[in-house]
Amino acid sequence: MNPLQQYDFLVAKGQIRDDPFQRGIVSLLKTLHDGIVSYMPPPVVYPSIDSLKPKSGLFGLLQKIVPNKETKGSLDHVPKGIYLYGDVGCGKTMLMDMFYTTIPTTHLSKRRIHFHAFMQNVHKQAHVLKMKHGSDFDSIPVLAATLADEARVLCFDEFQVVDVADAMLLRRLFEALVYHGVIFVITSNRAPDELYINGVQRVSFIPCIELIKERLQVICLDSPTDYRRIERPMKNVYHSPLGAGAREHAEKWFQFFADPRDPPHAAFHTIWGRQLKVPRVSGQVAQYTFDQLCGQPMSSADYLELARNYNAFVVTDIPVMTLENKDRARRFITFLDAVYESHGKLVATSEVPFEHILKNDGSGGQMDQDMLAAVTEMGVDGEALKNLNMFTGAEEIFAFARALSRLQQMSSAEWVDASN
Numbered sequence: 508m509n510p511l512q513q514y515d516f517l518v519a520k521g522q523i524r525d526d527p528f529q530r531g532i533v534s535l536l537k538t539l540h541d542g543i544v545s546y547m548p549p550p551v552v553y554p555s556i557d558s559l560k561p562k563s564g565l566f567g568l569l570q571k572i573v574p575n576k577e578t579k580g581s582l583d584h585v586p587k588g589i590y591l592y593g594d595v596g597c598g599k600t601m602l603m604d605m606f607y608t609t610i611p612t613t614h615l616s617k618r619r620i621h622f623h624a625f626m627q628n629v630h631k632q633a634h635v636l637k638m639k640h641g642s643d644f645d646s647i648p649v650l651a652a653t654l655a656d657e658a659r660v661l662c663f664d665e666f667q668v669v670d671v672a673d674a675m676l677l678r679r680l681f682e683a684l685v686y687h688g689v690i691f692v693i694t695s696n697r698a699p700d701e702l703y704i705n706g707v708q709r710v711s712f713i714p715c716i717e718l719i720k721e722r723l724q725v726i727c728l729d730s731p732t733d734y735r736r737i738e739r740p741m742k743n744v745y746h747s748p749l750g751a752g753a754r755e756h757a758e759k760w761f762q763f764f765a766d767p768r769d770p771p772h773a774a775f776h777t778i779w780g781r782q783l784k785v786p787r788v789s790g791q792v793a794q795y796t797f798d799q800l801c802g803q804p805m806s807s808a809d810y811l812e813l814a815r816n817y818n819a820f821v822v823t824d825i826p827v828m829t830l831e832n833k834d835r836a837r838r839f840i841t842f843l844d845a846v847y848e849s850h851g852k853l854v855a856t857s858e859v860p861f862e863h864i865l866k867n868d869g870s871g872g873q874m875d876q877d878m879l880a881a882v883t884e885m886g887v888d889g890e891a892l893k894n895l896n897m898f899t900g901a902e903e904i905f906a907f908a909r910a911l912s913r914l915q916q917m918s919s920a921e922w923v924d925a926s927n
Contacts, residue, residue: 510536510606517605522767529598532728535589536606539692539724542586543660544611548688551656554648561643582722588691590666590719592698593728599694600664602728604768606692607662618658622666622693626673629680647676651683659689666695668703668712675708678715685722699725753856757794757823760854764819766790776812783809785817792819797826801838810842814849825857840910847913852922 508516514533518525591599607619629650636646654661661684668674684691695702699719703712719725765771766789774788783805787794793813800822813820828836846853916922 508609509540510609513605513609517767521762522765522770523601526598528728529602532591532602532726533605535724535726536602536692539586539589539690540606540609543615543690546584546586546615546659546690548585548615548659551652551687553652556640556649559645559648560640582685582688585685585688585722586690588693588723590691590693590695590699590723590725591728592695592725594696597728599728601768603662603664603692603694608768610660615660616658617660617662619662619664622663625663626677629676630672633676647679647683651680651687654680655684655687655689660692661689662692664694666693666702667697668706671707674703674706674712674715678712681715682718685718691723693719693723698727753823757821757854757856761787761789761792761794761821764790764792764821764852764854766792776816778808778812783812785813788817791817792821793817794821794823796824797822797835797839798824800842801835805838807841807845810838810845813842814845814851817851818849819852819854820846821854823856825855827858827863843910843913843917847917853914853917 510533514523514530517523591603593599604619607617610617632650632653633646636649637644640646668677697704699716702716703709706712761771769788769790771787771789774785774793776783776785785793785795786799793816825839843853
């Protein structure tokens with residue numbers, strides 16, 4: 508698909524909203540896409556190492572006075588890139604990533620990277636070259652040729668320049684990449700003229716800004732929609748006989764947390780040499796039924812791995828538990844602890860309110876007054892804890908009381924907003 512077809516496809520599936528502002532930008536991305544499809548980049552020419560080493564005598568003096576110039580060719584055949592800027596939440600990254608997925612790789616290499624990570628890598632490679640060839644070695648032409656060889660389309664997310672080291676390196680690197688025929692798609696919170704606005708030696712960075720404006724189409728994505736503020740479903744926890752209403756509620760929350768660029772699918776993680784399956788994933792949200800999550804022999808290492816990889820969980824069909832399925836309750840507690848400590852978000856559907864999911868079947872021990880006072884201090888109603896005599900030890904009772912307290916906190920709108 509081209510970007511416009513991809514956008515229409517996602518709108519039709521209900522994964523994104525049809526935004527007229529965004530649609531206009533997608534049309535421009537389609538034009539760039541069409542240019543890329545027919546673009547035949549020039550071969551990358553690497554400079555000789557000797558030409559980049561400092562010279563002695565008069566030649567060395569001239570080299571310091573006249574800095575190295577990258578070989579320039581005609582840019583008429585190179586499609587102009589796009590520079591998208593706008594406020595946080597206006598959809599810049601989503602549009603760039605959607606465009607990136609449509610770039611054909613049959614004859615054109617591509618790379619998508621956060622700009623901060625890109626600059627860290629560039630500084631690291633420059634250091635390696637200088638360690639190998641000397642501190643006066645001009646590493647920029649080699650870096651530019653290497654980068655151009657790796658990717659003829661570079662997509663930078665969160666483009667910004669914050670220090671003089673980045674500014675000075677980027678000025679020549681960007682110019683060299685342009686003349687190697689590299690095409691850029693960039694997102695930023697700032698217009699080009701606002702980059703490095705009060706930086707040291709900013710006048711030396713101005714040529715880079717002018718080249719950005721010359722070689723990229725600069726577009727302000729001034730959509731009035733803040734996509735971080737899309738209205739969420741009402742309550743995080745759904746208590747009812749588990750049926751169609753609960754499933755619909757869970758699905759609304761899954762879509763709220765999902766990444767529209769990542770259709771729901773199963774995922775696998777390797778834990779100590781074995782496979783951990785996540786039944787349904789999209790972006791940073793994972794969905795399980797209670798039986799899939801706690802009815803299987805899973806350990807704390809499994810739950811910690813989930814919490815490291817996902818920041819939102821939808822858990823459905825939580826039943827009333829008795830002494831017969833105490834192991835499932837213990838696993839649920841372990842899972843809750845892992846999600847809570849990672850500041851994750853949790854949506855759940857259960858047959859009864861959480862404080863009643865552990866049913867007193869007449870067996871087990873009793874909670875003494877000291878333990879009752881301790882769990883009451885957590886904000887959990889002591890009356891609700893009468894069911895907890897299905898556990899035989901005070902530590903188990905305390906653990907579940909703590910879990911109830913955390914569930915109450917994680918079920919609040921404030922927790923979702925703070926973690927969002």
